[in-house]
Amino acid sequence: MVKEFAKEAMAQVQRDLQPNISVPRLGSLGYNVKDLFDSGINHVPEKFVQTATAQEAFIPHNVTSKGLQIPVIDLGGLQDESRRGATLAAIESACQEWGFFQIINYGIPPSLAENTHKLAREFFDLPQEEKEALARDPQNPVSNGYGRQFLTSTNSTEDWQDLFFHHLLPLSIKQKDSWPSKPAAYRETMEEYGAEVLKLTDRLLDVFDELLGLKTGYLRESFGDTMLNVRLNFYAACPEPKRVLGLRAHSDPNVISVLIQDQVGGLQVKKGNQWVNVTPIPGALVVNLGDSIQIASNGRFQSVEHRVVTNQGAARLSLAMFRHPSVDVDIGPAPELVDASHPALYPTISYAAYRASFHRKGVNGKHLLPYAISRP
Numbered sequence: 001m002v003k004e005f006a007k008e009a010m011a012q013v014q015r016d017l018q019p020n021i022s023v024p025r026l027g028s029l030g031y032n033v034k035d036l037f038d039s040g041i042n043h044v045p046e047k048f049v050q051t052a053t054a055q056e057a058f059i060p061h062n063v064t065s066k067g068l069q070i071p072v073i074d075l076g077g078l079q080d081e082s083r084r085g086a087t088l089a090a091i092e093s094a095c096q097e098w099g100f101f102q103i104i105n106y107g108i109p110p111s112l113a114e115n116t117h118k119l120a121r122e123f124f125d126l127p128q129e130e131k132e133a134l135a136r137d138p139q140n141p142v143s144n145g146y147g148r149q150f151l152t153s154t155n156s157t158e159d160w161q162d163l164f165f166h167h168l169l170p171l172s173i174k175q176k177d178s179w180p181s182k183p184a185a186y187r188e189t190m191e192e193y194g195a196e197v198l199k200l201t202d203r204l205l206d207v208f209d210e211l212l213g214l215k216t217g218y219l220r221e222s223f224g225d226t227m228l229n230v231r232l233n234f235y236a237a238c239p240e241p242k243r244v245l246g247l248r249a250h251s252d253p254n255v256i257s258v259l260i261q262d263q264v265g266g267l268q269v270k271k272g273n274q275w276v277n278v279t280p281i282p283g284a285l286v287v288n289l290g291d292s293i294q295i296a297s298n299g300r301f302q303s304v305e306h307r308v309v310t311n312q313g314a315a316r317l318s319l320a321m322f323r324h325p326s327v328d329v330d331i332g333p334a335p336e337l338v339d340a341s342h343p344a345l346y347p348t349i350s351y352a353a354y355r356a357s358f359h360r361k362g363v364n365g366k367h368l369l370p371y372a373i374s375r376p
């Protein structure tokens with residue numbers, strides 16, 4: 001299967017090649033978007049080409065949508081009595097209206113986030129053989145390692161993205177030996193950054209408790225022992241950005257995701273029927289809520305569909321860290337948020353089952369919640 005795929009991609013690449021451009025190294029994975037772009041192709045192989053309808057919904061990575069902007073929140077305001085109320089209100093509105101916000105003054109040294117991103121970016125510049133020495137098991141959707149195509153759906157079109165995925169918590173699945181060993185500082189820096197993200201998300205969950213009228217610690221406790229993992233998303237520049245997606249539309253299944261993006265841009269969030277670019281802000285982190293929070297909050301907070309578009313000029317690397325519930329817990333609406341006038345909008349189901357459906361049934365370019373819950 002993989003071999004046939006590789007042969008087909010190779011044939012397409014050869015058709016696309018300009019005279020005098022050498023054939024990219026395709027490796028045992030079949031191919032990767034970095035080498036495809038570096039080979040100088042003018043057209044993307046068919047496997048990546050979106051349907052005509054999907055192509056009509058393309059919005060370039062660098063336009064600002066009229067009047068629409070993901071909220072930017074100064075978390076420093078939570079420590080300042082005079083600004084606390086306004087900061088809480090801004091977080092509440094972002095969680096209700098967008099499911100996404102950017103944060104500044106978030107209590108992690110921006111240099112640590114920047115350095116973690118830089119080391120992750122350097123990994124993708126290693127020779128292909130070195131990256132593939134850490135290849136993930138393509139049959140196991142949650143295995144650590146380098147690879148392609150994390151999200152699946154009935155649409156078999158491929159995303160214009162190479163990736164590295166690995167766990168940080170729980171320790172039983174961390175497998176630090178499978179993390180990038182080059183650049184040399186990667187593992188230690190990622191651990192340090194991961195510990196900070198854990199603290200940051202603890203703080204945000206406590207704020208969400210307060211906003212939802214839940215007792216402090218409710219969300220953290222109800223989600224059990226945290227599972228924390230990271231995906232390094234490498235989007236090569238692309239000769240035909242209008243015809244592909246860097247990452248298909250999806251919502252995250254987990255509790256909360258914290259993203260370091262660079263200054264290239266390409267992340268888009270769905271607001272009503274419109275795709276809105278998340279304009280990069282130096283030093284800011286992007287936070288988005290996952291389906292587990294939408295479920296726990298009984299729909300008061302939103303987990304919103306997002307996608308990534310590519311561009312012709314520059315490669316982009318994003319580092320997405322995902323805080324999940326434990327696979328041992330059930331997720332469901334908080335009992336305090338369910339009453340006669342607010343019936344439970346979602347059944348209580350095991351997170352293991354919910355997450356498995358994310359990987360098994362795929363995302364199909366639409367919000368996972370109704371999909372997963374209508375077919376538990």
Ligand SMILES: O=C(O)CCC(=O)C(=O)O
Pocket residue numbers: 231233247252259261266267306307308318320
């Ligand atoms: O690359 C991005 O900006 C978004 C990545 C993302 O949505 C994800 O990894 O789930």
Ligand SMILES: [Fe+2]
Pocket residue numbers: 250251252306
């Ligand atoms: Fe995502």
